[in-house]
Amino acid sequence: MPRPRSLTPDRLAAAALSVVDRDGLAALSMRTAAKELGMSPMGLYRYVSDREELERLVVDRILGDVDATPPPGDAPWRERVELMAGRLREAVARHPEAVPLTLTHRHRSPGGLRWSETVLGILTEAGVDGHARVVALRALHSYVTGAIQLEHRGPLSGPGTEAIAGLPGDRFPLLAATARDAPGVSPDEEFFGGLRLLLRGLGG
Known part of the structure; x- marks a missing residue:
């Protein structure tokens, strides 16, 4: 039939x-x-x-919703990678419960493959190749998917942060102080701030 x-x-x-x-x-x-x-x-x-x-x-x-179009080549390569990471985050974060599936099946997804090819092109242009390029792509995938899950399951404004902020100051002074500052950090500031720290280590 x-x-x-x-x-x-x-x-x-x-x-x-x-x-x-x-x-x-x-x-x-x-x-x-x-x-x-x-x-x-x-x-x-x-x-x-x-x-x-x-x-x-x-x-x-x-x-399939990820825009894999290469960013304009006149921008610095780290800014272009940041843009690509933001595009992936935007698409995947709409469905945070499905994040584990994107890790399992992304190698079969045309949209995911196109995103990776674009990012690899930017990294290659920046002189990142061989084993360093392998590690760089994996690190970017790990960061984006991990950041989405943290934002969804353990947001900085959530009860976990409140609990840490209440830890004894004599035993965990820095951890408690950091947790008290955390609610003032927006999700975008957290994501892109961490991403920029990662990107500083790529390409020397």
Whole structure:
């Protein structure tokens, strides 16, 4: 039986992503995605073979929104990498519960591959190549995804910071003082400030 034209990969991805955004990554299954689509789980198997294929569709949808266009070449290379990291953050941070999926499946996502190719081009132009280029790309991926998860699960304005700010001053004076300053740091200041520290170490 031919597949209904209305049930496209994008629609499947949207339904699966709705489950993840609303109920968390652990809630995603063939059953929950099928329910979101208003169909039976067995019917869904006509379109995707398993949860892993659903996950890949979700990642394609998220990373497909990343603008991988190379920034203007007249800007300093660190500024261009910063722009690319900001673009990735903007797309992925819309769906923080799905961040682990982007780590698992980004190597199959055309959007993710295009982003990496653009960043590698900027790094290469700056003289970062060989093993240093490998480490640089991994460090950027690690920073962006880690920063998004920290911002979502442990924001500076959250209860964890409040608890640290209340630690005994005689045992943790610097930690407590830093935590008291933390709520005044905006998410953008935290993300781009940390990114600039990382970028200073790239390329010598």
